[in-house]
Amino acid sequence: MSAAFYDDSSSLYENKGVFLAHSIALEQEAADRLHELAETMAVHNNRVLYQLLMELAAYSETHAANIREFARAEGRSTLAGQGEPLPRFKAWEYFWPDDESPEIFHNGRVHYLMSVEDALLTALEVEQSAESFYRNIAKCTANPEVKTLAEQFAEEEQEHALAISTRLSIVKDAAKNAPSKALDQTDFDPPHMPE
Amino acid sequence: MKAKEYKSGIKPIWCPGCGHFAVLNAITKAFAALEQAPENAVLVSGIGCSSRLPAYINSYGFHGVHGRALPVAAGLKVARPDLNVIAMGGDGDGFSIGGNHFLHACRRNVNIVYVVMDNEVYGMTKGQASPTTPENWEHSKLTPHGPEVRPFQPCAIALAAGASFIARGYSGDPNGLARILFEAVEHPGFAFVHVLSQCPTFCPEQVQWKQSVHLEDVSTNDPVQAAAFLHADDGLAKGIFYQNPRPIWPVEHHTTQPVNLRKGFEI
Numbered sequence: 001m002s003a004a005f006y007d008d009s010s011s012l013y014e015n016k017g018v019f020l021a022h023s024i025a026l027e028q029e030a031a032d033r034l035h036e037l038a039e040t041m042a043v044h045n046n047r048v049l050y051q052l053l054m055e056l057a058a059y060s061e062t063h064a065a066n067i068r069e070f071a072r073a074e075g076r077s078t079l080a081g082q083g084e085p086l087p088r089f090k091a092w093e094y095f096w097p098d099d100e101s102p103e104i105f106h107n108g109r110v111h112y113l114m115s116v117e118d119a120l121l122t123a124l125e126v127e128q129s130a131e132s133f134y135r136n137i138a139k140c141t142a143n144p145e146v147k148t149l150a151e152q153f154a155e156e157e158q159e160h161a162l163a164i165s166t167r168l169s170i171v172k173d174a175a176k177n178a179p180s181k182a183l184d185q186t187d188f189d190p191p192h193m194p195e
Numbered sequence: 196m197k198a199k200e201y202k203s204g205i206k207p208i209w210c211p212g213c214g215h216f217a218v219l220n221a222i223t224k225a226f227a228a229l230e231q232a233p234e235n236a237v238l239v240s241g242i243g244c245s246s247r248l249p250a251y252i253n254s255y256g257f258h259g260v261h262g263r264a265l266p267v268a269a270g271l272k273v274a275r276p277d278l279n280v281i282a283m284g285g286d287g288d289g290f291s292i293g294g295n296h297f298l299h300a301c302r303r304n305v306n307i308v309y310v311v312m313d314n315e316v317y318g319m320t321k322g323q324a325s326p327t328t329p330e331n332w333e334h335s336k337l338t339p340h341g342p343e344v345r346p347f348q349p350c351a352i353a354l355a356a357g358a359s360f361i362a363r364g365y366s367g368d369p370n371g372l373a374r375i376l377f378e379a380v381e382h383p384g385f386a387f388v389h390v391l392s393q394c395p396t397f398c399p400e401q402v403q404w405k406q407s408v409h410l411e412d413v414s415t416n417d418p419v420q421a422a423a424f425l426h427a428d429d430g431l432a433k434g435i436f437y438q439n440p441r442p443i444w445p446v447e448h449h450t451t452q453p454v455n456l457r458k459g460f461e462i
Binding site: 032036037039040041042043044046090091092094096099100106107108109110111112114 | 198199206207208209210211212213214216217221224225227228365366367368369370371373374377393395396399402405
């Protein structure tokens with residue numbers, strides 16, 4: 001992440017409402033993308049990845065719900081008539097360090113023949129990216145409330161990353177004895193043959 | 196409405212990682228920002244992977260004939276100017292089979308948006324060279340030495356043909372693309388949105404676009420400046436390049452009422 005990004009937008013992160021709106025969007029967009037990918041994997045008969053991605057989506061969905069609940073307890077809400085409204089942004093008005101939110105599963109990393117190991121590696125990267133996002137906010141903000149929340153969310157992302165990392169080690173160990181499934185570069189569209 | 200409420204219940208059958216998912220998401224995000232009433236929007240497409248998109252949006256849609264999205268969309272807009280009409284398709288559909296419609300839609304300036312999801316390949320028929328395929332692309336057995344033809348330059352041609360809004364988005368940046376689509380819908384006249392939309396199955400090398408695409412929000416209303424920019428363009432710039440409203444068609448004295456049309460042709 002560029003230092004320039006935080007220099008330009010750090011004032012935005014001094015506002016707790018704006019911070020919470022970004023945190024909810026970060027988790028919700030991650031959940032929506034994982035749902036979308038899971039359903040696509042199901043369409044392409046990749047049931048194993050469907051289940052894994054749905055499981056990951058559920059984590060993000062729960063995290064988004066927890067942040068919404070926290071905001072509600074503070075008298076703020078994304079829903080009309082349920083407290084002080086959280087700031088609303090158009091999709092392109094969010095201050096993300098990259099083109100998309102930090103916890104998003106990039107489409108460029110996905111293929112219908114991708115393995116569980118590939119998916120877990122990408123999941124690990126996006127959790128680490130979200131952790132780094134929150135750590136940088138905690139480091140830059142002058143608002144003690146935002147700092148506390150950013151540190152708390154960074155810890156939670158670190159826990160997710162750790163859980164995925166453990167699972168990745170198990171998958172890697174199991175794959176050591178399995179035959180190689182490298183993509184055939186002479187056929188760009190081989191059939192997916194679930195065993 | 197929230198962006199995801201603009202999605203229909205039909206699950207896309209595109210390959211995982213397909214850039215068209217990002218275009219679908221960008222359209223729903225733009226609709227949410229526009230507070231678009233679903234019953235007042237119509238998506239019209241031709242044939243191809245990308246032309247499946249209208250089925251995935253919770254509004255009216257018309258999945259038409261190969262290359263003919265633009266005449267259907269223009270006809271609809273002329274008959275029902277109250278509707279927000281968005282035509283869409285791929286590079287083969289729009290620049291080859293429907294190439295002539297593209298030229299005249301730019302020239303005519305009907306108030307519609309045309310989104311072309313360009314993956315530089317015919318994906319639905321398993322990966323043949325399209326009008327925008329690089330001339331040395333050797334991955335199709337039909338063109339083992341590459342197409343050996345200079346690729347079509349959609350934005351430069353749109354400018355030369357008279358399009359009044361020209362922009363390029365990228366599927367790796369759905370939020371930026373949503374902004375472009377928002378502006379395109381707001382633009383009075385024919386708005387052409389060229390989208391670099393990766394095909395992970397037949398052009399896996401397009402994943403590298405992420406490192407090369409760069410923002411160039413020129414947004415000039417000067418056609419000479421726009422032409423200079425587009426002729427120097429490496430094809431990987433994204434942003435709004437040209438915006439110059441001019442009279443839209445049909446002009447005011449026209450009408451769609453048959454009785455008035457008849458009067459106009461009386462001898």
